[in-house]
Amino acid sequence: MDQAKSYRAPSGTRDLFAEESRKFEAITSAFSRHMSFAGYGLLETPLFEEAAVFKRSIGQGTDVVNKEMYEFEDKGGRLMSLRPEMTASCARAFVQHSPPTPWRVRYAGPMFRYERPQAGRYRQFYQLGAEVFGTADPEVDTEVIWLAYKFIESLGIRSMTLKLNSLGDANCRPQYREKLVSYLSSHRDGLCDEHRDRLSENPMRVLDCKRPECVEVAGGAPVQIDHLCDDCAAAFRSVTEGLSRAGVAFELAPRLVRGLDYYMRTTFEISGDSLASAQNALGGGGRYDGLVESIGGPQTPGIGFSLGIERLLLACDAEGVLSLGEWSPLVFVVCLSQGEAAIHAGRLIYSLWGGGVNAQAAGSSRSTKAQMRAAGKSGAALVAIVGDEEAANDSVSVRIMNRDSASGLLERMATDWKAADSDQWSEFSEGSQVTLGIDRFVSIVAGSSGSTEVASAISGDSAGVPASQGIEVHNP
RNA sequence: GUGGCCGUAGCUCAGUUGGUUAGAGCGCCAGGUUGUGGCCCUGGAGGUCGGGGGUUCAAGUCCCCUCGGUCACCCCA
Incomplete structure (x- = not known):
């Protein structure tokens, strides 16, 4: 059975290309822009770390660590793991380099969790996120939530809910926990099978268990938000007031408990209300003031968030937003014969590419008809046509294929080409054709198509990605 | 890890109560006279019907196993 096996991407992973990869790219570059304006520099970390980095920060009792990590032993006998999330890696980098605080970083990349794949859930999935290390100032909580919320909004997504909670800190959480345990113990029989046994292990989990039994018991349980110490209460008030002032709508979710152990004080989750599937969390985050210490660093507060790209895309599709412009070449080179013409055509397309012009060709060996069809389809x-005649006098015949996408060029062509070569160019209709010198053609086309895209992408750090032909996020 | 649904060309699917060389649309390739697109016409390539076993004169069609996909529980992004 396995001798003629055909390979496919591993379960829960997939290949991204065409329309989908363009959307990914659009979202990622929009995020880069959004975050760099707020002073968040890009942090790249390895896709794998020593497994202990995740175990010690995320928590031994969590599902993520318990059953979802891609662990392996490397050839040196070290126990490694693909990263299931990014905060632990960021914390490790923070400890390793001791950068000046507050340290604001953003990230984007794949994460790995071994779960059964499902709608909106993959084993390799992509997150965008940010972290701030070194400040406990609640103003930063507001900042981080604002950034996450407004980014989603900037994609055009409208139906979403920000749920906010405070989990208390080392001071008030233990006391609350006792109250919760004693309440749950007295209602032990009403809990679902799983939580009846694991009650004392992680009592908070019972609060967001979705089984009807637990929901009922949890409904009467004391919630942390009512048992905060003075510091936590003051901080939380500051966050809620800050969000209100910044125009971010939220709802209190006293039973919101996140699945990673390191969270304390402010936690939040943003769910997409347009998503039909069970996986409707677009992102979430919170404060983790004990995390850095737990992996051997100095006592350092921190807060961050992460968003799932696949989820964002799902929500965009559900709401019909994120429309990308057409992605088509400006020029299509058609070669009418082999030999000199093909050489000439080759020179032309390299000049166009070299000048930053989006150009394509279909191969000189194919029939004229096939090349023209490809040009039309593209x-x-x-269309820049090169045959023996053109090759002989160093020219190209240019034909208008698509009046709309050529519109930006038409004005330039009107003055330039009319004056230079043509008097039959008075009306720009599709199918109009004119012959002119190859250098002249290249300079005209390059001049009007943003020829310095690549250069500006490299130098214009803040933007990250140029508004190139076609790839841009549309904000309604 | 547990359960429901599904597996026929690259894609979306037809395939009657099991019966001759397995079909359509889209896509792809090539033509429809000499150097010109989108429409139309013609032709072509492409499938061991997920795989294995069984029942039968005969199986894409029935039975069993297996693999894969998908959705849900759980958890989260």
Whole structure:
């Protein structure tokens, strides 16, 4: 059975290309722009770390560590793990480099969790996120939540809910925990099978268990938010007031408990209300003031969030937002014969590419008809035709294929080309054609298509990615 | 880890109560006279019907096993 086996991407993973990868790229670059304006520099970390980095920070009792980590032993006998999330890696980097605080970083990349795949849930999934290390100031809580919330909004997503909670701190959580345990113990029989046994292990979990039995018991349980110490209460008030002032709508979710142990004080989750599937969390985050210490660093407060790209995309599709422009070449080069013409055509397309012009060709060995069909299908604005005649006098015949996408060029062409070569160019209709010098053509086209895209992408750090032809996020 | 649904060309699917060389649309390739797209016409390539076993004169169609996909529980992004 396995001798003629055909391979496919591993379960829970997939190949991204065409329309989908363009959307990924659009979202990622929009995020880069959004976060760099707020002073968050990009942090890249390895896709794998020593497994202990995750175990000690995320928590031994969590599902993520318990049953979802991709662990392996490397050839040196070290126990490693693919990263199931990014906060632990960021904390490790923070401890390793001791950067000046507050340290604001953003990240984007794949995470790995071994779970059964499902709608909106993958084994390799992509997150965008940010962390701030070194300040406990509640203003930063507001900042981080605002950034997450407004980014989602900037994609055009409208139906979402921000749920907010405070989990208390080392001071008030233990006392609350006792109250909760004693309440739950007295209602032990009403709990679902799983939580009846694991009650004292992680009592908070019972609060967001979705089984009807637990929901009923949890409904009457004391909640942390009513048992905060003075410091925590003051901090939380500051966050809620800050959000209100910043125009971010939220609802209190006293039973919101996140699945990673390191969270304390402010925690939040943003769910997409347009998502039908069970996986409707677009993202979430919170404060983790004990995390850095837990992996051997100095006592350092921190807060962050992460968003799931796949979920964002799902929500965009559900709401019909994130529309990308057409992605088609400006020029399509058609070569009519082999030999000199093909050489000439080759020079032309390299000049176009070198000048930063989005250009394509279909191969000179194919028939004229096939090349023209390919040109039409590509959506190119212009076709540059090269045959023996053109090759002989160093020219190209240019034909308008798509008037709309050529519109930006038409004005330029009107003055430039009319004056230079053509008087039959008075009306720009599709199918109009004119012959002109190859250098002249390249300079005109390069001049009007943003020829310095690549250069500006490299130098213009803040933008990250240029508003190139076609790839841009549309904000309604 | 547990359960429901599904597996026929690259994609979306037809395939009658089991019966001759397994079909359509889209896509792809090539033509429809000499150097010109989108429409139309013609032709072509492409499937061991997920895999294995069984029942039968005969199985894409029935039975069993297995693999894969998908959705849900759980957890989260």
